[in-house]
Amino acid sequence: MKTILLKNRPKGRPSVSDFEFVENDSPLEIKDGELLLETAYVSVDPYLRGKMNDTKSYTPPFELDKPVHSMIVAKVIASKHKKYNNGDYLAGMLDWKTQQISDGEGLTKVDSEKAPLSSYLGILGLTGLTAYLGLTEIGKPKKGETLVVSGAAGAVGSVVGQIGKILGLRVIGIAGSDEKVELLKSKFGFDEGINYNTTEDMKAAIAKAAPNGVDIYFDNVGGPISDAVLFNINQFARFVVCGAISVYNNTELPKSVSVQPFLVRNSALMQGFIIFNYQAKYPEALKQLSAWLAEGKLTHSETVVEGFDNIPQAFIDLFDGKNKGKMVVKI
Amino acid sequence: MKTILLKNRPKGRPSVSDFEFVENDSPLEIKDGELLLETAYVSVDPYLRGKMNDTKSYTPPFELDKPVHSMIVAKVIASKHKKYNNGDYLAGMLDWKTQQISDGEGLTKVDSEKAPLSSYLGILGLTGLTAYLGLTEIGKPKKGETLVVSGAAGAVGSVVGQIGKILGLRVIGIAGSDEKVELLKSKFGFDEGINYNTTEDMKAAIAKAAPNGVDIYFDNVGGPISDAVLFNINQFARFVVCGAISVYNNTELPKSVSVQPFLVRNSALMQGFIIFNYQAKYPEALKQLSAWLAEGKLTHSETVVEGFDNIPQAFIDLFDGKNKGKMVVKI
Known part of the structure; x- marks a missing residue:
C-alpha cells in the first residue's frame, strides 16, 4: 500500500520533491460499517495548489506529512458496510493512497455502465x-x-x-x-x-x-x-x-x-x-449534464496519465498546460 | 448669465484652467411649457471626473466647449409650465449656469420647509x-x-x-x-x-x-x-x-x-x-431616509462653498479631501 504525503509547502511552482511516497505492507483490516477501497482514478486539479499553502481559504490547507487528498474513483474490494458491496465503484474526496479504509461518508456510487469511470471525475463530477x-x-x-x-x-x-x-x-x-x-x-x-x-x-x-x-x-x-x-x-x-x-x-x-x-x-x-457552496444544486445540474451527454451535445476530453507514482508530476504538469481537458491519473 | 464650459479634458488632476467661464447678457425668454430657473445650489461630485474623460462609461462623457452639468437645486423665477410656479424649487441634472431654461423634464419639486434645500443634493438626493x-x-x-x-x-x-x-x-x-x-x-x-x-x-x-x-x-x-x-x-x-x-x-x-x-x-x-440603475427603488429609499432623518437617527454634514465662480475649485478640492460630508456650492 502506497501513500503520497505533502512533505514541504511548495514555494512557487511545486516540484516532485515536495511530495513523499510512503510504503506500508501490513494488510488493512476493516471493521463493521467500513469499506476497503482500491483507488482506480485520481483527479488532479489546480485548486489543490491553494491547499498546499498555509493560508486561510474555503477549505483547510493540507497538513504537512499527511496524505494529500482529491476526488477519486475507487473500487470496493472488501465491505462490512450495509450500503456498498464488493465490486462497487465509489467517487468522493479520498486520500492519495493505493488502498484505504472508509466508512462511506461523503462517497457516491457511480455506474460504470452509464459512463466511463473517469468521467465521474470530469464531466459528471x-x-x-x-x-x-x-x-x-x-x-x-x-x-x-x-x-x-x-x-x-x-x-x-x-x-x-x-x-x-x-x-x-x-x-x-x-x-x-x-x-x-x-x-x-x-x-x-x-x-x-x-x-x-x-x-x-x-x-x-x-x-x-x-x-x-x-x-x-x-x-x-x-x-x-x-x-x-x-x-x-x-x-x-x-x-x-x-x-x-x-x-x-x-x-x-x-x-x-x-x-x-x-x-x-x-x-x-x-x-x-x-x-x-452549491451542493444543493448538484442533482439538478448532474441531470442536465447527463442529458446533454446522452444527446451527444457535450463531448469531453481527458488527459489520462498512468500509474500511482505519476500523480505528483501529473499535478505539476497542469501548470504548464500539458493537459487537454480533464487531467486524471489511472492507477 | 454665466456658464461654465469644459475647455480641456483634464490630464490627471483637473485644474481651474480646464474650465471656461462665459458671460451672456441677453435676457432668456421662455416659451409655453418652459421654466426660467435660477441656480441656488450646485452639487460637485467625484464621479464628474470620469465624465471629463473621453471614455466609454455608464453615461456619455461631457462634450468639450459645452456646459458641465451636475445635480442642482434651482428656483423657478418665471414659468409658462403648468406644473411649476414662480418660487418653486426644483432639483435635477442641470447645467452649470447661473440661469437656464428648462422644460421641467427630469426635475423634481423639493420642499424647503421639510429640509434645507442643500439636503436634496445630499442626504435626500x-x-x-x-x-x-x-x-x-x-x-x-x-x-x-x-x-x-x-x-x-x-x-x-x-x-x-x-x-x-x-x-x-x-x-x-x-x-x-x-x-x-x-x-x-x-x-x-x-x-x-x-x-x-x-x-x-x-x-x-x-x-x-x-x-x-x-x-x-x-x-x-x-x-x-x-x-x-x-x-x-x-x-x-x-x-x-x-x-x-x-x-x-x-x-x-x-x-x-x-x-x-x-x-x-x-x-x-x-x-x-x-x-x-436603481431608479425604481428611489421612492422607497427616500421614504426610509426621510423617516430616519425625522427621527434624528441620521445626521449629515456639508461643506458649503459660496459663489458660482468657485464651482470648479470646489470640485477640484474633492480630490484633496477638503470636504467633510457633501460638498455643495451655494450661489
Whole structure:
C-alpha cells in the first residue's frame, strides 16, 4: 500500500520533491460499517495548489506529512458496510493512497455502465458541475450574449464553452497553443479562439473576437489575460472567477490592473465561485449534464496519465498546460 | 448669465484652467411649457471626473466647449409650465449656469420647509440614495456583520456608516485625517476609525479594528486602501464598489493587488454600483431616509462653498479631501 504525503509547502511552482511516497505492507483490516477501497482514478486539479499553502481559504490547507487528498474513483474490494458491496465503484474526496479504509461518508456510487469511470471525475463530477453551475448561477447567461472563457482547453473551460453554445451564446476561448485553439473550434464548437502565447495585443484580439463586447467572462486563469478582458466588458458584465492558475505559484503577491474603475463604469460584477457552496444544486445540474451527454451535445476530453507514482508530476504538469481537458491519473 | 464650459479634458488632476467661464447678457425668454430657473445650489461630485474623460462609461462623457452639468437645486423665477410656479424649487441634472431654461423634464419639486434645500443634493438626493441602495442592494447587510467604509468622512461614506449602525453592523471608517476620524466616531457613531495617512500597515490596522473579519466593504476610493481590505475579508464578503477616487486622476492605468485569488478563496463578490440603475427603488429609499432623518437617527454634514465662480475649485478640492460630508456650492 502506497501513500503520497505533502512533505514541504511548495514555494512557487511545486516540484516532485515536495511530495513523499510512503510504503506500508501490513494488510488493512476493516471493521463493521467500513469499506476497503482500491483507488482506480485520481483527479488532479489546480485548486489543490491553494491547499498546499498555509493560508486561510474555503477549505483547510493540507497538513504537512499527511496524505494529500482529491476526488477519486475507487473500487470496493472488501465491505462490512450495509450500503456498498464488493465490486462497487465509489467517487468522493479520498486520500492519495493505493488502498484505504472508509466508512462511506461523503462517497457516491457511480455506474460504470452509464459512463466511463473517469468521467465521474470530469464531466459528471466537479468539473462538469463547476462549469454548469458557475456559468448559470453567476454568469446568468442570456441568449445572444458573448462569453469569453480563459483556460478554455482545460477541464472546466472546455465544458463551459460547450454549455455556452448550447445556451445560445457567442463563445470565445483563450488557450495557450495553436493546437488547443484549433481543438476549441473543431471539437468543442467555440466560435473563436485566441492563443495568448502568440498574441501580442490581447486587448485588441478580444475586441476583434467579441465585436459586441463581453457580457460574461468565465475566468480560470487571472493575471494579464483577465486584465485584457476588462477593457472589453459591456454594461452589467459578469465575471465568474473560478480560478487564477496563472498566479497560484507566485511567491510575490501578484499585481494587476485595478478592476474597481472598470466595475464601477460598467456596473459589472465579479464573484468568486466555489463549487462546494452549491451542493444543493448538484442533482439538478448532474441531470442536465447527463442529458446533454446522452444527446451527444457535450463531448469531453481527458488527459489520462498512468500509474500511482505519476500523480505528483501529473499535478505539476497542469501548470504548464500539458493537459487537454480533464487531467486524471489511472492507477 | 454665466456658464461654465469644459475647455480641456483634464490630464490627471483637473485644474481651474480646464474650465471656461462665459458671460451672456441677453435676457432668456421662455416659451409655453418652459421654466426660467435660477441656480441656488450646485452639487460637485467625484464621479464628474470620469465624465471629463473621453471614455466609454455608464453615461456619455461631457462634450468639450459645452456646459458641465451636475445635480442642482434651482428656483423657478418665471414659468409658462403648468406644473411649476414662480418660487418653486426644483432639483435635477442641470447645467452649470447661473440661469437656464428648462422644460421641467427630469426635475423634481423639493420642499424647503421639510429640509434645507442643500439636503436634496445630499442626504435626500443622490448621496443618500447611493449610500442606502448601495449598502442594501449589493452589501445585503445582516445584523452583527462588520462593515468597512472608505472615504468614510465623505458625503456618501458618512451616510453609509450611519445606516450601517442603524442596521446593527459593526462599522469601521477609513479617512484621511485625525480630525475626520474623530468626527466619524463622535458625530456619525462609527465604532472605529483609521487614518490612512498616518497608518503604516493598513492591513494590520483593519485586522485590529475588525477582529471578526470584514463582511461588507463599501469602497469609495480604490487603490492601496482597498488592497489592504482584501486581506481581511470573510467568506462571502461583498464589496460595494461605488467609486475609486484615489485613481480617477491617474494618467497611467493603476495597478493593484490581484483581486481574483481573494475572491475565489472567499467566494466573495465585488460589484460596481451606479445609482442610476436603481431608479425604481428611489421612492422607497427616500421614504426610509426621510423617516430616519425625522427621527434624528441620521445626521449629515456639508461643506458649503459660496459663489458660482468657485464651482470648479470646489470640485477640484474633492480630490484633496477638503470636504467633510457633501460638498455643495451655494450661489
